Amino acid sequence: MSVRKWMRRDLQDLEVYQVQPVFGVKMDANESPFSLKREVREQLAQWILEEEDLQYYPDTDCIALRQRIAAYYGLCTEQVFCGVGSDQIIDCLSKAFLEEGDTILAPAPSFSMYGLTARINHGEAASFPLDENFEYDLSALMAAYEQKHPKLLYICSPNNPTGRLIKDSVLKQILDSVECIVVLDEAYGEFAGADHVGWLAEYPNLVILKTFSKSYGLAGLRVGYSLSSPEIREILDTVRAPYNLNTFSQMAACAILGRPEYEERARFLAEERARVYRGLKTLETVSDLKVYASDANFLFIDCGIEGVAERLKERGLLIRAYSGKMSQYIRMSVGTREENDRFLRAMQEILTAKEK
Numbered sequence: 001m002s003v004r005k006w007m008r009r010d011l012q013d014l015e016v017y018q019v020q021p022v023f024g025v026k027m028d029a030n031e032s033p034f035s036l037k038r039e040v041r042e043q044l045a046q047w048i049l050e051e052e053d054l055q056y057y058p059d060t061d062c063i064a065l066r067q068r069i070a071a072y073y074g075l076c077t078e079q080v081f082c083g084v085g086s087d088q089i090i091d092c093l094s095k096a097f098l099e100e101g102d103t104i105l106a107p108a109p110s111f112s113m114y115g116l117t118a119r120i121n122h123g124e125a126a127s128f129p130l131d132e133n134f135e136y137d138l139s140a141l142m143a144a145y146e147q148k149h150p151k152l153l154y155i156c157s158p159n160n161p162t163g164r165l166i167k168d169s170v171l172k173q174i175l176d177s178v179e180c181i182v183v184l185d186e187a188y189g190e191f192a193g194a195d196h197v198g199w200l201a202e203y204p205n206l207v208i209l210k211t212f213s214k215s216y217g218l219a220g221l222r223v224g225y226s227l228s229s230p231e232i233r234e235i236l237d238t239v240r241a242p243y244n245l246n247t248f249s250q251m252a253a254c255a256i257l258g259r260p261e262y263e264e265r266a267r268f269l270a271e272e273r274a275r276v277y278r279g280l281k282t283l284e285t286v287s288d289l290k291v292y293a294s295d296a297n298f299l300f301i302d303c304g305i306e307g308v309a310e311r312l313k314e315r316g317l318l319i320r321a322y323s324g325k326m327s328q329y330i331r332m333s334v335g336t337r338e339e340n341d342r343f344l345r346a347m348q349e350i351l352t353a354k355e356k
């Protein structure tokens with residue numbers, strides 16, 4: 001007997017989220033190349049040795065972590081919501097706001113979770129195009145907004161996978177024009193000095209998403225958070241699974257928030273991004289490659305040919321590849337200096353090799 005027939009019919013064609021097996025130099029998921037400082041790892045190890053309360057559920061309200069985050073941004077604790085990665089918060093947004101037939105609007109291309117969680121929560125996903133340089137285009141966005149009347153409008157800035165920030169003037173015009181929840185996903189904000197926390201006071205419909213997975217290098221512990229009006233936070237709390245964030249993750253995030261090495265690391269990675277960008281620019285003159293300017297810890301590249309991902313893999317480098325009409329594009333996450341040099345050398349070899 002197949003139980004498949006009982007699965008929701010509208011989800012029958014949905015595929016499992018695929019991740020490539022880990023391999024070589026990992027430049028495929030925009031993680032940090034840096035691990036936790038020894039001092040922090042020792043602090044966490046000490047905590048494990050002394051902690052006697054792991055048989056109890058975690059603090060379901062993440063009070064200590066939310067207080068830390070609120071103090072860091074000068075907000076009140078009621079404005080902070082924590083999730084198992086910001087992925088879970090995106091899911092909570094869909095759960096809380098979408099009714100059957102409601103739409104979310106997001107850039108294309110962008111982060112797949114916006115549309116995926118919308119679909120799973122009975123909503124529909126619509127998109128607006130970026131311009132030819134993958135920059136935000138206000139008129140294209142507003143045209144899609146007028147047509148789709150979304151409940152949730154996602155602005156990913158810097159946008160994954162294309163890399164650019166939205167201009168403050170454009171963001172302001174959007175916020176002044178739309179009537180819906182505006183989700184500003186700043187997963188990569190630390191690499192660009194993005195700072196819109198001050199805007200929350202003026203826009204009660206604004207939600208800012210942040211994560212410990214990228215610049216803080218804590219992807220393995222899955223901690224994300226949102227900053228918003230207390231009212232939105234309360235709505236998110238009503239649909240959240242109790243005890244969502246485990247004790248250890250709450251504790252580790254508290255230990256690293258605001259530590260000075262993270263600002264240095266973000267600055268270093270932004271400098272390295274600029275260096276890799278310049279290196280790839282020189283390849284534009286000898287190949288059909290085009291590299292796009294980025295404000296994040298990754299670069300989006302039109303290789304001009306297909307199959308570059310496989311050839312990078314032969315050289316021990318794992319990057320993010322795309323399919324369909326994007327099959328010539330790759331996204332590489334900036335790594336350590338040595339890793340970036342390896343990537344640049346490999347790209348040079350692949351793109352300037354004479355056809356066999």
Ligand SMILES: *Cc1c(COP(=O)(O)O)cnc(C)c1O
Pocket residue numbers: 030084085086087088111156160185187210211212213214219222223224
């Ligand atoms: C990585 C990423 C996230 C969230 O990651 P979590 O690990 O779930 O916090 C959110 N938005 C974008 C655009 C991302 O690239």
